[in-house]
Amino acid sequence: MLAWQADSVKGWLLQLLLLLTAWEMGSGQLQYSVPEESQHGTFVGRIAQDLGLEVSELVPRMFRMLSKGRGDYFEVNVQNGILFVNSQIDREELCAESVVCIIHLEALVDKPLRVFHVQVEIVDINDNAPVFPLTEKHLAVAESSVRDAQFPLEGASDADINANSLLTYKLSPNLHFTLEVTESHEHSASLFLVLMKPLDREESAAHHLLLTATDGGQPQLTGTVQLLIKVLDANDNSPAFNQSVYKVQLFENSNSGLLAIRLNAIDLDEGANREVSYISSSFSPPNGKEKFVLDQETGEIHVKGDIDFEDRNFYEIQVEAQDKGSPPLSGHCKVLIEVLDVNDNAPEVTVSSLSVPVPENSPPGTVVALISISDRDSGANGQVTCSMWPSGLPFKLTSTFKNYYSLVLAKPLDREQVAEYSLVVFAQDQGDPPLSASSSLVVPISDVNDNAPTFAQPSYTVFVKENNPPGAHIFTVSASDPDVAENALVSYWLDEKLWPLSSYISVHSESGKLYALQPLDYEEVKLLEFQVRAKDAGLPSLCGNVTVQVFVLDENDNTPAVFGPAEDTPTLLKVPVAAGHVVGKIHALDADSGYNAWLRYELYDATSSPWRVGLYSGEISTARALEEAEGSNIQSLLVLVKDHGKPVLSTTATFSVSLVASAQAAQTDARLSRMGGSAKPLADTANLYLIIAICSVSSLFLLVILVYVALRCQSQAKEAMMYGPGTATLVCASEVGSWSYSNRHSHILAGVSGEPGAKNDLMVFSPNIPVLTESGKELVPNAAGQIKAPPSHTSKNKRLYEEDGMDTATFLTI
Structure with a gap:
């Protein structure tokens, strides 16, 4: 041993x-x-x-x-x-x-x-002593038992493993019995009490033995069982099974009542000594009696309870076959029941760690979640494959260990395209039929400030009438940012690197509204060009910009100004003269532009006057022939100078003509003055011109002040806004005739300025100023921006131009 x-x-x-x-x-x-x-x-x-x-x-x-x-x-x-x-x-x-x-x-x-x-x-440590199923075992041995007869004993069990559960057995010294141990590498050892010397009931009716089991741990632990052997007389043959160990295989979840095995023990005796009944002496584990039942009469073992491979995959039943002799004899066998696995457990998917939300700038390879897969089945039934749905997402499953997976980022993310991903992790075993399980994951994507504010257009054009009220809202710029939260919170400011704008324009930092801080003067500033920048509140912040062009539209706010004679020497008119003889010319200038600067000249009282004035040229000529009888007198002409603005602004000029008969040697002085003039000696001409100029400038200044106050009062009474974006009409002009041009410097903010000097043919913006016919009907411009007048109106205008000495080639059909 x-x-x-x-x-x-x-x-x-x-x-x-x-x-x-x-x-x-x-x-x-x-x-x-x-x-x-x-x-x-x-x-x-x-x-x-x-x-x-x-x-x-x-x-x-x-x-x-x-x-x-x-x-x-x-x-x-x-x-x-x-x-x-x-x-x-x-x-x-x-x-x-x-x-x-x-x-x-x-x-x-x-x-x-x-x-x-x-x-x-x-x-393992040796903390469990060997334990026998019973502390006292009763045996009945017939005195007729032959030498070497064997009587099975139940071995001890030790909850420890390896050497700590390696048991050795020892029987107390006696004359009749010895212990035989049959080792099994698959299961526990089989113990047999072997008769060495025939028994004599008359000599000893009972024997008391002590069986000791000792494990292999350090220190060694022991367990004992008392063997009480009663010597019986008569019945000489015990029931015998055809094999000592029976092996049975059953699938788990077998139906209750299913026959597992039918045992058969044979007794060679006759009569009552041959009749056998079956007893299940022990179960291992003990709850086996709840899983199986033994029929005492037939020896059939049936399934009784629920058999679960995952709970227990092996059962051992000790069966005793006992005859009805007196005393009864018995035979023993061991039934080993192996439970086979059935694919009755679906995989389990567990997400042990989920790192969300995932920043949209996370690099590929970032671990998003840790996933573990388990299946209580064994073999192919417990082998699991893992997959993800739907395909095409920027994630992939990576196996890190057996049944452990990592959900990692496979592609770059863009929150502005997809803000959240929903995916399902599938696990499927390889059983037949296969079972599967799934777990849903929601992976939100957190925003990163990767988008700069953008405007809907690269530039905006705004039209604002001059003389706007201070602080007027002229336009609103708006930039959008596809980010969220503070990354999409946009603020606005003006870029003043190119030109200082703080005195002209301001922008509201939150709404993007543009305000004109002071009244704009077309005669000073015609174009404000600047950039509005939009910045988000992200870290770091990103910026966008847009160019804004504010065109100042002219209003009729300047009265025509009359200047001195075209020549420094006086004009001498000797009579008689023919009709149409040009005497002089009125020179006037209007600081406005377009229609507002287009001047026309009229005589204050032309009913019986022998004079006439060119409608647009300002030239004064005779309307009829003058005879010598009308000589030797001075005639004063009151000329009205009007512009074409709305409302019309005008000024007056007095033109004096000295008529001298051809026989006289006196000279007539034709001069231009403010509010009238008369003939003077040649020695006082220069002083007279100076006085006239001073008076004219003073009168013009006072008139401009009065007109400005009137226009301001009128603009405040109007409900409609006279500023803001408008539609421009193209108007062409020529320096020939009565057009008047400003010599002021035109400032264009953003570093662009106009060249000083007299105006040439140009194109100006003149919105909301209609052109009227003689009957007062407004003319509408065509798609090319030109205004076509009726033939009668056009021919009349052309005739007036010809009468005023204008080149008909420069006449513009309006």
């Missing part, structure tokens, strides 16, 4: 060595071992050092341990990186009869997210 035990120990050590070698050849995980029943705080290993992590980075990177379904047996001290026992572990409770008891742990750290797999083996 000692040789058998030595061989058994060698075989067990060889299996353990092969198991450890295969374990160490695993996939790069940490392995520790700790004895069971270790107290709280027992050192297991320096996990931080073994994982290549600095102790100082455990807390910032949120180091944590996860143990799936095994309880919190271990903990890590983040101050020193040591793995220690958190609660006492009972290996027999945790792993039952498993040879290797391993607790799988996951160590997680963030920034970046990483997962480490740790295995801790729970080393």
Whole structure:
């Protein structure tokens, strides 16, 4: 028996060595071992050092341990990186009869997210003594039993494993019996009490023996059972089974009442000594009596309860066949029932860590979630494949360990296109039929400030009438930002690098409304060109810009100004003269533009006057022939100078003509003055012109003030706004005739300025100023921006131009 035990120990050590070698050849995980029943705080290993992590980075990177379904047996001290026992572990409770008891742990750290797999083996200690099913065993042995007759005994069980559960048996010294142990590598050993010397009931009716079981642990633990052997007389043959061990295979979830096996024991005796009944003497595990039932009359074993492979995959039943002799004799056999797995458990999908929301600028390879897959079945039924739906998402599943997957980013993200992803993780086993499970994940994408504010147009054109009220809202710019929250919060400001704008334009930082800070004067500023910049509130902030062109539209706010004679020397008119003789010319200038600067000349009283004035040229000529009889007198002509603005502004000029007969030597002075003039000697001509000029300028200034006040009062009374965007009409002009042009410098902000000098033919913006016919009907411009007048009106205008001495080639049909 000692040789058998030595061989058994060698075989067990060889299996353990092969198991450890295969374990160490695993996939790069940490392995520790700790004895069971270790107290709280027992050192297991320096996990931080073994994982290549600095102790100082455990807390910032949120180091944590996860143990799936095994309880919190271990903990890590983040101050020193040591793995220690958190609660006492009972290996027999945790792993039952498993040879290797391993607790799988996951160590997680963030920034970046990483997962480490740790295995801790729970080393068995000899803390369980061998235990027999009964403390006292009763046996009946016929005195007629022959030498070497065997009587089976139930062996002891030890909850420990390996050497700690390697049992040796010893029978107390006696004269009649010895102990025989039959070792089984698959199952527990079989014990037999062997009769060495025939019994004599008259000599001894009963025998008391002590059977001791000793395990192989250090220190050794023992268990005992009392054997009470009663010597019987008569019935010489015991029932016998055709085999000592029966093996049966059943699928789990078998229906209740299913026949597992039919046992048959044969007794060679006759009569009552041959009649056999069957008794199930013991079950292993003990709850086997709830799973199977033995028919005492037929020896049939039927399924009684629910059989679950995942709960228990092996049952052992000791069956005794007893005859009805006196005393009765019995035979024994062992029934081994193996439960076969059925694919009755669907995979389980567990998301152990989900790092959301995911920033849209996360690089590919970023770990989004850790997913573990489990299946309680075995073999192909427990082999699981994992997939993701739908396809085409910027994520992929990566296997990191057996049944462990990482959901990682596969493509760049753009929150502005997709703000949230919904995906389903599928797990399917390889059973027949296959079972599957799924878990839904929602991965929101967090915003990053990667979009600058943009305007709907690259530039805006705004038309504002001059003399607008201070602080008037002239336009609103708006920029959009597809980001969210503060990344989409847009503020506006003016870019004043090119030209200072603070005295002209301001922009509201939140609404983007543009305001004119002061009344704009077309005669000073015709165009304001600047950039409005939009900046979001992200970090770092992004900017966009747009160009705004503000065209100032002219209003009729300047009265025509009359200047001195066209020539410095006076004009001498000697009579008689023919009709149409040109005497002089009125020179006037209007600071406005377009229609507002287009002047016309009229005589104040032309009913009986022998004079006439060119409508647009300002030339004064005779309307009829003058005779010598009309000589030697001075005639004063009052000329009205009007513009074409709305309302019409006008001024007056007095033109004096001295008529001299041809026989006289006196000279007539024709001059232009403000509010009238008369003939003077040649010596006083220069002084007279100076006085006239001063009076004219003063009168013109006073008139401009009065007109400005009147226009201001009129604009305030109007309900409609006289500023803001408008539609421009193209008007062409010529310097021939009565057009008047401003010599002022035209400022164009943004670094562009006009050239000073007299106006040439040009195109100006003149909105909302209609052209009227003689009957007062307004003419509408065509698609080319020109105004076509009726033939009568056009021919009349052309005739007036010809009468005023204008070149008909420069006449513009309006």
